[in-house]
Amino acid sequence: MIARPATIAFPSAPEILTDRLRLRMPVYGDFAHRQAFYADARSVWEGGPFTAEQAWRIFASEVGQWPLMGFGPFSMEDRASGEYLGEVGIYQPEGYPEPELGWFVTAGAEGRGIAAEGARAVMAWARASFGWDHIDNYIDPGNARSIALGLRLGGVIVQAPGADPTDVVIRHDLRGAA
Amino acid sequence: MIPPVLHTERLTLRAPVMADFAAYCAFVTSDRARFMGGPHSEGTAWSWFCNDVAQWALLDMGGLILDRPEGGPLGQVSLTHGPQFPEPELGWFLFDGAEGQGYATEAAAALRDWALGPRGLDTIVSYIDPDNAASAAVARRLGATIDPNGATPGNAPTQVWRYRRAA
Numbered sequence: 035m036i037a038r039p040a041t042i043a044f045p046s047a048p049e050i051l052t053d054r055l056r057l058r059m060p061v062y063g064d065f066a067h068r069q070a071f072y073a074d075a076r077s078v079w080e081g082g083p084f085t086a087e088q089a090w091r092i093f094a095s096e097v098g099q100w101p102l103m104g105f106g107p108f109s110m111e112d113r114a115s116g117e118y119l120g121e122v123g124i125y126q127p128e129g130y131p132e133p134e135l136g137w138f139v140t141a142g143a144e145g146r147g148i149a150a151e152g153a154r155a156v157m158a159w160a161r162a163s164f165g166w167d168h169i170d171n172y173i174d175p176g177n178a179r180s181i182a183l184g185l186r187l188g189g190v191i192v193q194a195p196g197a198d199p200t201d202v203v204i205r206h207d208l209r210g211a212a
Numbered sequence: 213m214i215p216p217v218l219h220t221e222r223l224t225l226r227a228p229v230m231a232d233f234a235a236y237c238a239f240v241t242s243d244r245a246r247f248m249g250g251p252h253s254e255g256t257a258w259s260w261f262c263n264d265v266a267q268w269a270l271l272d273m274g275g276l277i278l279d280r281p282e283g284g285p286l287g288q289v290s291l292t293h294g295p296q297f298p299e300p301e302l303g304w305f306l307f308d309g310a311e312g313q314g315y316a317t318e319a320a321a322a323l324r325d326w327a328l329g330p331r332g333l334d335t336i337v338s339y340i341d342p343d344n345a346a347s348a349a350v351a352r353r354l355g356a357t358i359d360p361n362g363a364t365p366g367n368a369p370t371q372v373w374r375y376r377r378a379a
Binding site for chain 2: 046059060061062065086087090091092094095096097098099100101102103127128129
């Protein structure tokens with residue numbers, strides 16, 4: 035079991051740079067991308083499609099995790115162009131047994147390894163910041179793309195509680211991550 | 213922005229922290245939230261709680277908890293402007309047992325003054341259910357008046373109480 039940090043060391047997302055990406059605190063302008071994703075059939079594995087109001091509730095409540103828990107979502111930008119590419123981060127809404135590693139990318143950013151690059155950076159940050167020895171993904175069993183990515187990142191499917199009883203839980207060993 | 217800390221005669225208004233969620237959740241899941249469409253689920257309570265916090269990061273406004281030197285939190289006041297709201301809205305609620313002592317008026321007055329002062333807004337509103345006499349009385353005491361032409365969020369039967377910066 036991994037636990038939330040006892041003190042809020044990160045009330046806002048720190049900036050993390052990777053080869054191609056800048057990870058940063060979400061801003062209001064990012065919501066339009068999230069709303070578009072949630073309005074689209076691509077969001078079916080996240081429980082969507084959602085209305086604009088539902089999308090806002092989800093987006094904002096995740097951003098609110100930073101001051102409350104000291105971790106949360108990072109927006110991903112193309113380091114060179116500044117283009118918004120998606121989100122990666124650590125999520126723990128009501129009912130999640132542990133903080134969870136999650137991601138989404140815009141339709142135009144699919145198939146380029148963006149989510150993988152962001153997720154590796156967030157795992158290293160989480161290990162260095164909180165000392166967690168693992169972090170899990172909770173993924174709908176129909177979401178083959180995300181399951182494949184979780185496994186490609188070195189995760190293994192484990193029998194552990196997820197957000198939903200049918201979730202595939204993929205565990206990443208962080209002990210060598212940072 | 214970093215949320216302000218506002219002081220009133222009896223209260224400190226400060227950013228919510230995790231420890232406030234239990235009382236917040238108890239309110240949202242109770243019949244006392246009936247004028248906010250409740251009672252709601254714990255999941256909804258969590259979403260709202262995080263939302264009110266997140267707006268400080270996203271919109272330079274948000275929720276503040278009514279705290280006091282001893283005895284624990286009494287409720288929340290908020291200035292919020294999610295996409296569902298046509299204008300920034302001043303809202304408040306008190307936890308069970310804190311009613312009838314003027315706390316909502318005292319706290320909302322301080323946040324109104326911050327909104328129309330340091331925050332630089334010319335006008336804000338409160339969306340109040342016409343059956344919610346207690347909240348309408350608070351808005352009246354705070355100097356708000358009903359704006360019959362004000363846009364309302366969604367299709368809810370809501371009155372728009374408007375506050376304006378003093379000339």
